[in-house]
Structure formats: structure tokens, C-alpha cells
Amino acid sequence: MEELHSALVSPRHVWWKPAGKQEKVWVTVSFVWCMILFAMMPLWHIKGGQNPSGIRARVDPIAYHKRVEQFVADYKIGEESGMPIVAPPPGSHVYLLGRMWQWYPSLQLEEGKSYTLHLSSTDLNHGFNLQPFNINFQVVPGYDYGLRVTPNKAGDYRVICNEYCGIGHHLMIGKVLVTPAKTVAAPRQGEEG
Numbered sequence: 001m002e003e004l005h006s007a008l009v010s011p012r013h014v015w016w017k018p019a020g021k022q023e024k025v026w027v028t029v030s031f032v033w034c035m036i037l038f039a040m041m042p043l044w045h046i047k048g049g050q051n052p053s054g055i056r057a058r059v060d061p062i063a064y065h066k067r068v069e070q071f072v073a074d075y076k077i078g079e080e081s082g083m084p085i086v087a088p089p090p091g092s093h094v095y096l097l098g099r100m101w102q103w104y105p106s107l108q109l110e111e112g113k114s115y116t117l118h119l120s121s122t123d124l125n126h127g128f129n130l131q132p133f134n135i136n137f138q139v140v141p142g143y144d145y146g147l148r149v150t151p152n153k154a155g156d157y158r159v160i161c162n163e164y165c166g167i168g169h170h171l172m173i174g175k176v177l178v179t180p181a182k183t184v185a186a187p188r189q190g191e192e193g
């Protein structure tokens with residue numbers, strides 16, 4: 001019977017040809033790959049070691065600003081071009097503020113010591129990017145992000161903003177100085193450490 005190509009004529013009941021071997025193989029490979037990627041999502045979340053450790057809390061931007069000012073007042077050790085340099089004691093809470101267009105204040109931390117680094121913004125979204133490492137965090141007004149950090153390499157590092165935040169975005173460069181671990185003399189025999 002001659003095929004009629006018309007919308008008025010209904011197509012044959014079985015209009016398709018059964019899938020060939022190659023097509024079956026391809027569909028199988030694709031399906032298996034989809035399942036692998038699907039499993040990777042929860043697996044990477046649990047095993048990937050990329051999830052931030054620490055606390056998240058809502059915070060009023062004005063309250064956060066006050067907290068940062070208190071932190072600066074408590075542990076300020078100097079100033080550079082009007083920017084306070086703050087050296088908090090090991091184990092303490094460290095507050096860094098992202099705002100147009102600076103990271104405030106400059107931090108001085110000690111190698112091998114742990115801190116809780118709080119990040120927030122008082123105006124709009126910024127991106128905390130510690131150079132030269134692949135560390136990126138969204139810094140969002142209204143949210144206090146507390147990360148447990150242990151600087152493991154002494155050096156003079158820069159924080160840049162990787163979330164476009166206006167005309168001065170490229171000038172938004174902060175400073176984190178990590179001082180070498182203080183060498184502690186081993187306790188002598190009979191002495192309690």
C-alpha cells in the first residue's frame with residue numbers, strides 16, 4: 001500500500017523499527033553512566049571533603065558590624081594604610097567583614113593553630129577567595145558563616161572578591177598573614193607539660 005503523508009491519515013500502528021544492537025548498547029552505556037553520576041552526588045557530598053565545617057547562623061548586618069569592631073578593638077596590633085591589623089589568640093573567633101570594597105580587617109594568624117573564621121557582609125553579596133588556594137565562599141549579608149580553619153602554611157596571603165559587587169570590585173583585596181608556628185621547647189624529663 002502506498003504511504004500517504006498527510007495529517008488526515010493516521011500512521012501505521014507499529015511505525016517504528018526495533019532498536020538495533022548498537023542503539024541498545026548506547027542506551028545501556030548512557031544509562032549506566034547516568035546512574036554513576038547520580039550516585040556521585042550523595043557520595044561526593046559525604047566523602048568529597050569539600051563541605052564547609054562550622055556554623056551557620058542568621059545575623060543582623062549592624063550587629064555583625066559591631067561584633068567585628070569589638071574584635072578589632074580587642075586584638076588590634078597595628079595598622080597599615082588605615083587598615084587595622086588584628087592578631088587574635090589561637091582558638092578564638094575571628095571576624096572578617098566583606099563590604100564595598102574591602103575586606104575588613106587584615107588578619108594575622110598563627111600557623112598550625114585553629115580558629116573559627118566568621119564571614120559576613122554588611123551590604124551585598126561578596127565572594128571570599130583566598131589566594132593562591134582554591135578556597136571560595138559566598139559572603140552573604142544577614143548570614144554569619146563560621147568556618148573552622150587551621151592555617152597550615154606560613155605566608156602572606158590575599159583575599160580577593162569573586163562575586164561582582166560594583167565599580168570597586170577589583171580593588172577589594174584583603175590580607176591574611178600567617179606567621180610561622182612558634183617552636184616550643186620539649187618539656188624536660190620529670191616536668192609536666
Ligand SMILES: [Cu+2]
Binds near residue numbers: 166
Ligand atoms: Cu566583589
